[in-house]
Amino acid sequence: MLAAGAVLFAILAGAWALGRPELTGLLALAVSITALAMAVLTLLKSRMVEFCPEVLAGDVILPRAAGNAPRLLLPLQFSNDGYADGVIEWLALRLTLDGQTASSILLSPVGEVDMQRFIQAGRRLNEGNTIEPFTAFVVEGKRALAKFVLFDVAERPRAAPLQLQPGRYSFELFLKAGNSPRPRLARCFEHVLEPKQLEDHRNDSAVYLINYHITLPAIRRALADSEWLPRTGAAQASAR
Numbered sequence: 001m002l003a004a005g006a007v008l009f010a011i012l013a014g015a016w017a018l019g020r021p022e023l024t025g026l027l028a029l030a031v032s033i034t035a036l037a038m039a040v041l042t043l044l045k046s047r048m049v050e051f052c053p054e055v056l057a058g059d060v061i062l063p064r065a066a067g068n069a070p071r072l073l074l075p076l077q078f079s080n081d082g083y084a085d086g087v088i089e090w091l092a093l094r095l096t097l098d099g100q101t102a103s104s105i106l107l108s109p110v111g112e113v114d115m116q117r118f119i120q121a122g123r124r125l126n127e128g129n130t131i132e133p134f135t136a137f138v139v140e141g142k143r144a145l146a147k148f149v150l151f152d153v154a155e156r157p158r159a160a161p162l163q164l165q166p167g168r169y170s171f172e173l174f175l176k177a178g179n180s181p182r183p184r185l186a187r188c189f190e191h192v193l194e195p196k197q198l199e200d201h202r203n204d205s206a207v208y209l210i211n212y213h214i215t216l217p218a219i220r221r222a223l224a225d226s227e228w229l230p231r232t233g234a235a236q237a238s239a240r
Helices: 002-017 021-049 115-120 195-202 217-222 233-238
Strands: 053-056 060-062 072-080 086-097 105-113 137-139 144-153 167-177 184-193 207-209
Touching (some): 053 167, 072 086, 072 137, 137 144, 195 207
Antiparallel strands (some): 053 072, 060 072, 060 207, 086 105, 086 137, 105 144, 167 184
């Protein structure tokens, strides 16, 4: 491909020197097409050896707390669009209430939850359904996997526990992959926490904040035998 481009460039230079503008135009087009083909080929080859992680998020679960400080449970779908395996090293979640960025709270992953056992336990976290601490994991090439990640305030127990208030919360999910020297902002989404939902949670009910504008197919398949998303008022009552 490189040799063909060099030959076309030489012919183009010769045509220009001979004063054949019509030939020059045709050869210029040929050189452009060759360059485009080379760029596409390079991109395809690079993707075959690259790790290209993505994460899909949008739902938030407040597990039953029974008077304890709340923690956030996020269903996350990780995918790798590249062909090479790679490692997700860590995650972080920045929580901002009503746009007050000066008071934003940073949360870190503290564990992974087995959702079926979580549901069997009445949507309460316990040692049987929570794997702690949260550790790095591999995403294979051209594969996707679902994880239910539990977040708590970073640097606990030195930091104050999370205290939720009614209002509009923005969620910023950061991802650090093994093929990148820096973390990147992977997803942004928002939820409104109503006073009634907060009251329910304080009364030891699980609260679901669902973003119905996104789909989490890998998570839906992983939980095909479990009803984890309430669809009606009766279903929400069953989460208590």
